[in-house]
Amino acid sequence: MAERQRGYWLISLTFILGLYLQAMPMPDGLLWWRPEWVSLLLLYWCLEIPYRVGVFHGFVLGLLLDLIEGSFLGHNALMLSFLAYLALLVHSRMRMYTLLKQSLMVFVLIGTSQLVFQWTQSALGATASTILLVLPATTSAILWPFMHLTFDAMRRRYVQ
Amino acid sequence: MAQVRSTLTIVVTPLQWSADLPGRLWGWGVDLLSHRNALLEENETLKSQVLLLSKRVERMAALAAENVRLRELLHAVAVDEENFITAELIGLDADPFTHQVVINRGREDGVYVGQPVIDATGLMGQVISVAAYTSRVLLVADASHAVPVQINRNGLRLIALGTGAIDELRLAHVPDTADIEENDLLVTSGLGGRFPVGYPVAQVTHIQHDPGQPFAIVSARPLAQLDRSRYLLLLFPNARQPWQPDACRSPINSAQCRPHRLEDTEPVDLPANAFADETEQPPAEAASTQASHSP
Known part of the structure; x- marks a missing residue:
């Protein structure tokens, strides 16, 4: 049991950092380009240690994100739970991919979750409909290889 | 649910504060x-x-005192000064689809949902959720926000809708024959019952008469610096006042503090609403014009 809990502080810390980066004020023009930090982190941990991080983590993170962004309670929670579920579905396949292929997959996964977010948002009320929602998915995919390499080093040292 | 939310928000308050x-x-x-x-x-x-x-x-000060005296002469409803508290912006929304800000005042300071918020130059928006120490303000430019306004020049009543663009509002249902010009100042009409009357909201920038459309397309630029203001004022219109300052202390209110000598004199023989305020409408009309956002 102790072995399974090892390095939990690192995982929590990265999630807090992700929430922090997601809440950071940015100029309006750059707002569209902000990578989905929380989604990226959740995706990483779901792919690497799927038996420890999963849908429940996505749900809790999503709730916190809802509170920070002031969106409908459960809105981000739905999106992140969905993303975690998708990640758990594909994790064994994704491990075999090269970094470039993984990046493409990340684009698809985060793009899909963004789409779900948009659907629920338009179901909830007035919204501007735009294709710009693929921008965060793009920047996230570009960031993925760098994040993957850094986090792998950290994970091997502290988590497993 | 709102209670749960405001309690939970305390958890993320340090994060919001540190992100700023x-x-x-x-x-x-x-x-x-x-x-x-x-x-x-x-x-x-x-x-x-x-x-x-x-x-x-x-x-x-002189004009306000004179105004109070004249209103007393007419037995008109007294217009009270609005109380306010200042607030500082501590966070922006991370979601580019909405225009909201987080301020550093909450329930502890007497903030309530629906409270009007202004900055130095115009109306900013209204409070949509309140936590213990922070609250969230929906800006007038948000796509789900609407505010009842009137043209300052002639008192024509309209409704200004947010578009989602930070520098543009759209006026709804403007007849093609309406007396509206570019650069007209739009001020709150106070008809929704949410915003007090007379605060500047926007300036008309563009009017388009399209024969194919039932109404004129009128856009306006918000006067408040929605994306720049850091210090805001939270207004306490009408009865919801958290503190009662000594009304006699400020020169503006001093006229109200005099004993009512006018009561001894004969009432002036005038029709009841000869000079009544433009904005005092029968309740039915006021209700139909109400378009305040309710989250």
């Missing part, structure tokens, strides 16, 4: 390292501004 910290530190650093000449220059500008404003206030 870099910007705060940057501002502090700029203040610390700014050039002496620049500071002196700013000081000069501020001094001249204070002079200008205090001159206006001097006249304002």
Whole structure:
């Protein structure tokens, strides 16, 4: 049991950092380009240690994100739970991919979750409909290889 | 549910506060390292501004007192000064689809949902959720926001809708024959019952008469600096006042504190609403014009 809990502080810390980066004020023009930090982190941990991080983590993170962004309670929670579920579905396949292929997959996964977010948002009320929602998915995919390499080093040292 | 939400928000308050910290530190650093000449220059500008404003206030005191006396003569409803508290912006929404800000005042300061928020130049928006120490403000430019306005020039009542673009509002249902011009000032009409009357909201920028459309397409630019203001004022219109300052202390209110000598005199023989305020409408009409956003 102790072995399974090892390095939990690192995982929590990265999630807090992700929430922090997601809440950071940015100029309006750059707002569209902000990578989905929380989604990226959740995706990483779901792919690497799927038996420890999963849908429940996505749900809790999503709730916190809802509170920070002031969106409908459960809105981000739905999106992140969905993303975690998708990640758990594909994790064994994704491990075999090269970094470039993984990046493409990340684009698809985060793009899909963004789409779900948009659907629920338009179901909830007035919204501007735009294709710009693929921008965060793009920047996230570009960031993925760098994040993957850094986090792998950290994970091997502290988590497993 | 709102209660649950406001309790849970306390958990993320430190995160919101710390996310704003870099910007705060940057501002502090700029203040610390700014050039002496620049500071002196700013000081000069501020001094001249204070002079200008205090001159206006001097006249304002006399005018306000006169206004109160005239209203007493007409037995009209007294217009109270609105109380306010200042607030500082501590966070922006991270979602580009909405226009909301987080401020550093919450239930502890008497903030309530639906409270109007202004900045130095115009109406900012309204409070949509309140936590213990922070609250969230929906800006007038948000796509789900609407505010009842009137044209300052002629009192024509309209509704200004947010578009989702930070620098544009759209006026709904403007007849093609309506007396509206570019650069007209739009002020709150107070008809929704949410915003007090008379605060500047926007300026008309563009009017388009399209024969194919049932109404004229009118856009306006919000006067509040929605994306720049850091210090905001939370208004406490009508009865919801958290504190009761001594009304006699300020020169503007002093006229109201005199004993009512007018009651002894004969009432002036005038029709009841000969000079009544433009905005005092029968309740039915007021209700139909109400379009305040309710989250």
